[in-house]
Amino acid sequence: MSYSFFFSYASEDDRNSQGRVRWFYDRLYENLKVAHGRVDEPFFAPRGIEAGENWRESLQTALNSSGILICLQSPLYFESKVCGQELETFLQRRKVYKRAGGDPPDCVIPILWHPLTSAPKVLPNDFQGKKPSGDLTPFQMDGLYQAILTDQTPGKEGIVLYALNLARRISNLIRKNTGERVLPRLPVIPDLDIIPSAFDLPEWPLPDVDEEKGTGPASITLVYPTGFPPESLPFSPPPPNAIISAAALAKSREWIFQGVGFNSLDDLVTKLAKVKWAQDKKSPVVLMLTETLLGDRELLAHFDRIEKKGLATIVLSTAGGTQLPVDFPATLNATLTTRDKFDELLISRTAKLRAAIMAEATTNVPGTIPAF
Numbered sequence: 001m002s003y004s005f006f007f008s009y010a011s012e013d014d015r016n017s018q019g020r021v022r023w024f025y026d027r028l029y030e031n032l033k034v035a036h037g038r039v040d041e042p043f044f045a046p047r048g049i050e051a052g053e054n055w056r057e058s059l060q061t062a063l064n065s066s067g068i069l070i071c072l073q074s075p076l077y078f079e080s081k082v083c084g085q086e087l088e089t090f091l092q093r094r095k096v097y098k099r100a101g102g103d104p105p106d107c108v109i110p111i112l113w114h115p116l117t118s119a120p121k122v123l124p125n126d127f128q129g130k131k132p133s134g135d136l137t138p139f140q141m142d143g144l145y146q147a148i149l150t151d152q153t154p155g156k157e158g159i160v161l162y163a164l165n166l167a168r169r170i171s172n173l174i175r176k177n178t179g180e181r182v183l184p185r186l187p188v189i190p191d192l193d194i195i196p197s198a199f200d201l202p203e204w205p206l207p208d209v210d211e212e213k214g215t216g217p218a219s220i221t222l223v224y225p226t227g228f229p230p231e232s233l234p235f236s237p238p239p240p241n242a243i244i245s246a247a248a249l250a251k252s253r254e255w256i257f258q259g260v261g262f263n264s265l266d267d268l269v270t271k272l273a274k275v276k277w278a279q280d281k282k283s284p285v286v287l288m289l290t291e292t293l294l295g296d297r298e299l300l301a302h303f304d305r306i307e308k309k310g311l312a313t314i315v316l317s318t319a320g321g322t323q324l325p326v327d328f329p330a331t332l333n334a335t336l337t338t339r340d341k342f343d344e345l346l347i348s349r350t351a352k353l354r355a356a357i358m359a360e361a362t363t364n365v366p367g368t369i370p371a372f
Contacts, residue, residue: 004032004042006069022044023148031166064093068174071127072111074113074143078120091108093185109135112141112143114143125253144162204243205259214283215282216283218354220258222250223261245343268302279310285312289313
């Protein structure tokens with residue numbers, strides 16, 4: 001069974017609002033049938049679960065077969081592990097589409113239900129801010145719940161009109177996301193016992209190149225030391241450390257991120273083949289070094305064996321330094337940075353690598369859109 005959309009919300013928000021989440025969902029579904037005509041029923045837990053059915057299996061199946069996700073954002077929403085898993089499933093399905101080539105279809109619509117102070121930084125940019133940019137509601141930052149309470153018109157006509165406009169947006173996406181634009185299902189139905197929350201930071205260590213197999217300029221490969229306890233790496237404590245921060249930044253931009261971790265010189269030698277594989281697959285490679293490694297000349301000499309095309313090096317400074325040692329290998333294309341400048345630097349360096357990869361691919365095959 002497929003569903004027109006999946007309605008993701010924190011059940012506590014419905015209880016705390018005396019059922020107004022369900023009330024809005026009903027108005028939305030009613031108006032979708034007006035705007036679209038015949039349409040698959042949406043999934044709204046617990047209504048979408050028949051008596052006697054396993055609720056986890058029903059939820060997992062619906063997440064993998066719905067074409068659109070409606071997110072009712074609130075502080076309680078971002079505290080819910082299940083809500084985070086629901087969003088993560090859609091983000092993983094978008095990743096499957098990216099791997100096949102091209103930008104994934106528009107399939108996630110965030111709506112502000114209750115005011116926020118912030119959203120988890122690992123979320124895509126559409127979700128950031130006190131009112132997410134993907135939220136096209138005509139209401140201010142007080143959110144939809146406040147708008148429902150303050151609408152004094154008979155039948156709450158202002159809210160019903162918004163539900164109609166949202167239904168038209170959903171209808172347009174249903175018509176648009178067909179054929180090659182259909183959001184693919186995951187090969188294996190997502191398991192709520194395994195799938196992480198989209199709200200959580202990436203785990204240590206990062207997914208290995210052999211596991212993630214991220215290719216093309218929409219991915220990023222981080223080469224980093226693992227010979228230290230993660231809590232002792234630059235920028236922590238408190239967490240996250242610089243490596244996890246880099247992965248979180250990649251996650252927020254929906255880059256496919258993967259890692260090549262090394263814990264010694266001998267280990268690095270065995271891992272250089274993985275770095276070469278990533279470069280051959282046109283994945284931007286960022287080498288992340290700590291200041292403590294700068295004195296290991298033998299280690300740096302092995303880094304010098306990495307192909308420089310598509311490579312950037314970031315040296316993580318905890319001492320506030322601004323310059324690299326004069327004898328640091330210039331071929332490593334390195335920049336020293338501190339915590340406050342790290343995000344901006346990683347974004348800019350990755351953008352330059354990506355642009356160079358795209359330019360080379362386009363030059364090699366003039367007049368074509370490169371595929372990776």
